[in-house]
Amino acid sequence: MAGTGLLGIIVLCLLAFIGSTHPQLQMNFYAKSCPKAEKIVRDYVKDHIPNAPSLAASFIRMHFHDCFVRGCDASVLLNVSSGEKNAVPNQTLRGFDFIDRVKSLVEAECPGVVSCADILTLITRDSVVTIGGPFWKVPTGRRDGVISNVTEANTRIPGPFDNFTTLHRLFSNQGLDTKDLVLLSGAHTIGLAHCPAFSRRLYNSTAPGGVDPTLDSEYAANLKANKCKTPNDNTTKVEMDPGSRNTFDLSYYTLLTKRRGLFQSDAALTRNSTSLALINQLLSNPLKFFYAEFAKSMEKMGRINVKTGSEGEIRKQCAFVNS
Template sequence: MKSMANSKLFSVLFIQLTLVLVLLDLANAQGLKLGFYSSSCPSAEAITKKITTNFISHTPSFAPKLLRMHFHDCFVRGCEASVLLNSTTNNQAEKAAIPNLSLNGFQIIDAVKAALEKKCPGVVSCADILALVARDAVSVIKGPFWPVPTGRRDGRISLASEVLTNLPFPTFNMTQLKSSFASKGLNVKDLVVLSGGHTIGISHCPSFTNRLYNFTGKGDTDPTMDQNYIAQLKKKCKPGDTTTIVEMDPGSSKIFDTDYYTVVSKRRGLFQSDAALLTDNTTNAYVQLQKTPKGSTFLKDFADSMVKMGQIGVLTGNSGEIRKICSRIN
């Protein structure tokens, strides 16, 4: 009996050890690992968190902007900070592409980088800073916290021409969305989960006014959008308005919660890409499941998908460089 008990205990311990090794393997995917700077710059993550917390505490609206910046970076060339580079005389960088003209929060990345260069010169990459800042910013507004394996290096190329062919657009239908996410190694669950990032933040009218005034080119509205919501949006966004901003999650745009899925289920998602989530069995089922906070898995799922997204196309080892200033190559 004792031998059998020992055998069962060994089996349990073996399974637990196997799970630990699998998790470590995932964390080390593509050369990234948790605590990458534990020896080379032990205070790197603490410094990043302190500066980010200071900015977000004063201006919480930066949180969705930094999350969006991280997303835009990873979907073009991978998570290697190409979105942070400025244009030069001979090159239009990603910043110059239309979808990136509204990106904001670069000063926070620069502040963290300056502090880390002072503490540990030439050690911490801008790509890692962006990944950590996005996580810490969301955490400060009481959103989910996720582990960020580090060890990314910075790319040396940034092309405005690559943005439009890589970023998913707010006008995308489900087929286009699936294709865009799949090309980055993300599945349908990641798609519906990361769309939930629209629970915080705002958008400018041009991103959705085609749904209000000229959906099929005949001066009509989008039939998949709630007509009462269309009437409300028309009061805010007149034809040609490029400056007015609208909450993506009305009444809850400063809180990281499941309300986005409630909004989408009521056909009040702001973008066509939001509405598209109701057209697929898998994504629609997720929307219906998450719209009730009790039993929701959204916060955990979001953390998992962000870890996965943060590993898209990373540069590690001797690839790329560690920029001294995030807006220009060395």
């Protein structure tokens, strides 16, 4: 019996050792293999995002959608006929050409070294910082995935009409909690949305007038009169945070408490006592508190099911797997 116990301890120690030696993300992963990589990304972002600040919101959304499907492996960037780009939540994503240009600059400096997954993660952080938003640490060492599946994207990415139960389940599936849900939803403080993402709240509700009763009536009337005049308007874009869409601030949460969250998923955050308490906590603290907490959740999201070591590959072009 004693011998068996000793053997068990040895096996556990061996497993712990193997687990500890598995490659992990780390700060300055490319310090030796491509020391200028992060500066190349940062400089390009600083030069171009001021001319297109709305791309900051696009990159947060793209990074978010990527990480929720097979982890943060840049699978959303692949041009595949049945790939993630074709999923309903991803059909309005933009900025792919921006990523391709950054990738080409990094490849010219260090061919086959820096992953598209790391480039997307760095671009997201740097673009938010460039428009005056929070900074967060981006440990690197991600590898690129080789599979992109439209069905997985359609079922795993939270949608604008989801209720709290669905949102909580989809976030929990990725190791994220209610606090992360509230904080990451705060990214809606910047950016635009297309009418079909919320027009159901204006025209298809069973309530009188067809308007969702959880949406402020004055706000709804303004949207119907001046923005989404028809429910199927696919061209008009609407600010998710009216009057503050290029400023990373707390006004998104203030609007939620006034029933002026644009999406059903926004309103859902006020229907749960835990998430509502978190919203009120953010509003009762200085902006820097939100920045610090948002940074933690972004770094946490950026670690979802990452591929490291010999997993996946380092794509030569972000839109295609290596031949």
